[in-house]
Amino acid sequence: MVERRLVSGNYAAAYGALRARVQFVAAYPITPQTFIVEHISEFVNDGIMDAEFMRVESEHSAISATVSAEATGARSFTATASQGLALMHEILAIPAPLRLPIVMPVVNRTVAAPIGIWAEYNDVMPQRDLGWMMMFVEDNQEVFDMIIQGYRIAEDKRVLLPFMPNLDAFILSHTYEPVEFPDQEDIDDFLPPYKAEHAHLWPDDPMAIGVFTPPEYIQEFRYQTEQAMQAAKKVIKEVNDEFAKKFGRDYHGLIEEFMTDDAEAVLITLGTVTSTARKVVMDMRKEGKKVGLVKLRFLRPFPKDELRKIAEKVDAIGVYDKSISYSAGGPAFVEVRNALYGMEKPVIGYLAGLGGRDVRYSDVRLMFEKTLEAAKSGKAEKELVWIGTRGVQP
């Protein structure tokens, strides 16, 4: 029976691991992620989750243990945030070329300095180039669903890459909202057990994985990993569509368009700002303003073709970022503009909510209005707009 409960984003992630029948969990606490592994420790202790639960001494060890466990063919899971993710950086580069389909939710939290615990994407953005599929969720339902879908996508033989769903610190991790949990039988049907074929550390059938590799071979590794990431685009859409048919929730794949038909200006958003932006779009549409929203669900693989299609039909594009790459702009902005190379449409980057500052309705509305102005005039007054920064004109 489908059950509906009011739960936190952290619980949704933990329960997703339980329902995905995860077999190995490495646990190391860090605010605001701690509750994920804490809930899992309770599930294991209560006997409702059949997994090896390993307490480790750092995040570096957590991801090392998870990579190793996945290499034995066990469906493996860990979770982290902020400084913990930064500490993992060295090992994060390992699972993609070795084609180990780990799922690891990251609760996005600012990276020091200055030290803080609130939402910012400067923890995850520096990890973009390591071969992980990276996506950003909007609500707690999507947290749960993307753990389930995440394993299905990652374990697909055409992909075999690690998967990282990102959820905003506190705005999701500590927020309680209704989440629907499907029947276990239906989940099992959707997500069959993982069978490692290409790589397995089994004593009775030994194998060498991740050995010292000279230049004659590494470039092929890279090309193969790139091919897998490209293939993931199709698999993500297929898995989304099958999930939608089976469970009734359609996330539309790499991106979701919201009221973009006949839109003059669109805003591209990541994470929970998307949800507030939906409300802004609905209100502005009532006022006759032709605005639309594009939820950039996946940053890796990057939906270049999909974004170019949208850019063709609109007059200006705004991109929201919750972190900055100093002197270059927000990472999502930089990537979107790169994808739209040669299209001669104004693209504006917006920065707001850094360090966890509340991104208010009026902030999001300002992004739409400025993008709409650029749509009318055909040019962006400014390339990068800081919203809500004291002493700085937006």
Add this chain to the structure above:
Amino acid sequence: MYEVRFHGRGGQGAVMAAQALADAAFIEGNYAVAFPFFGAERRGAPVLAFARVDKGKIYEKTQVYEPDYVVVLDDKLPQLVDVTKGLKEGGMAIINTPLKPEEVELGKEVKTATVDATSVALEVLGTPITNSAILGAFAKATGVVSIESIEKGIMDIFGARLGEKLAEKNARAARVAYERTQVGTCKGTLKYPEEKKWLPTVQEFPTGGALGLEVKTDAGLVGLGSFVENKTGSWRTFMPVVDNSKCANCKLCWFYCPEGAIEMLMNMPENEGKNIKGIVIDYDYCKGCGICANECPTKAITMER
């Protein structure tokens, strides 16, 4: 949609109260969201939590600035914080206080519900944690959620964290508070000094955020030593009272006080050379944690409400 802002102190359970309210509304078939705002909290510091309830899906992922209801878990908070700030026209304040609504002073004259949640909590739970009791008052005063659903919400949320037995007690506290809640209108006589917060522009911002000793700003001191202006004495529910005739000068209270709010008489300059026993407690900063009374081997310190 209605929006609720909870004012409490770290440790009083404002966050769980918001969750239990949202759960209760969810049980009644609504969409509901509950979320905290965590500052750099410690037990006793003022905290905020929020809830939103609507018939359909709620999209706003922002804090609540114009609540329909404010819920105050600590009776001393309205003296420090303008709890009615942003309260919608026709909104209501639900306050933990032994006073009648007409005797309550807030920043605005608004519909007010009162209940002595601290006494209810002490009676039913044996501890002054008022988050469950105040929800009973919320149900009675607003009518937007039934007391039965509140009890279920408490069983769900408190049960998951504290176990069924404690959850049952908390549900009972809500019910007792529900019966004792009074509704009326408060006095809008409380005046708040203009809220001062140091919010420098980029141009004024110290390079690298580096701050020296007691940097003076229009909003008061910031940087090292600025805590002298943050008088935490109002955080107390219980107050340590000392009988210096029993003091053995063992210094345990002085050593363990997390606030440095205890001074040994023998260390004071005016007592130099004297054979004197005893302590002085600085009630401007004492948060009433009770560690001193707990540590005192001669029972010279007692906690009084």
